[in-house]
Amino acid sequence: MTMAKRDTYTPESLLAVAVTVFNERGYDGTSMEHLSKAAGISKSSIYHHVKGKEELLRLAISRALDGLFAVLDEPRAVSGRAIERLEYVTRRTVEVLMDELPYVTLLLRVRGNTDTERWAMERRREFDHQVAELLKRAAADGDLRPDVDVRLATRLLFGMINSVVEWYRPERGGATSEEVADAVVRTAFAGLRTAG
Template structure:
């Protein structure tokens, strides 16, 4: 067969270990020594699989960004009434966030110290802008309240959704992905008050 047994590291399997450590200690707070201990191989062996620390970061944020931008290509995000497309995107964002949790977490914590980080920030801004346009269209349709500025509302809604990475943990049967998505959609569109 072409694919032999894999009891050794691939760039991908090493990435999943690295991203976990990055999220625990922060990217800057993580040394290659930390990574080698978590992976169970020596520091120099890591360089057999990846070019360096920054490549691990780039691979991770790329994966997260691909997941997010993929949402916008889906049919329900492209056709239909703006407010319904918006609700679909919000729900799918929660799903992508939880499915690719460690990668998205890392993406959302990037600060911009290196070229890779600045590229990630730029692509994030682009995604935010695309969703803001959706909200703007929904407001123009009259399906969304007009007394809160679109740009401000977008930022607050993103803040709520993105904050999921700070506490959501998929393992223990604490909370389902569907339950979180439902709650977010409820709060974003109807708020805390008793439903009308």
């Protein structure tokens, strides 16, 4: 029997604990027991907040997805030339990823064993699809190099964006989120090499 602390959790603070545990152990490898230990409150206290671990997963994934999809509705994402919208969406996606690091990390790692995980993957594909549509329009406008394959380019763009979760650790200092977002946009669209 572990000494439980008084349950002063808000939905947000309990979610933050759960996401940390999910990212450390994997969602599949996390039990209610692990969550209870990490939070320092009993399982029944957790059940007072949520129906179970799948609801915590859904809440966490929703937070990441809401942040990402909100980018697509921002003024600079919906009007203007497609290439400018695409660069804006890339920059903001990197910023959301860094602002909501544990939540987006969880989203990128889920693998589809439960309804919630399959829904997360489906929504993530939908986001990627909307960005791919912007790439297609930019190509039609003649703003992408003609040798660019849109499908491959979408994958490489997200490869670069999503890799940020592997090494960005705000607590360690280093590059600011603005510098990282700048570097991703410049590398993806202008390339590393001196022009000409």
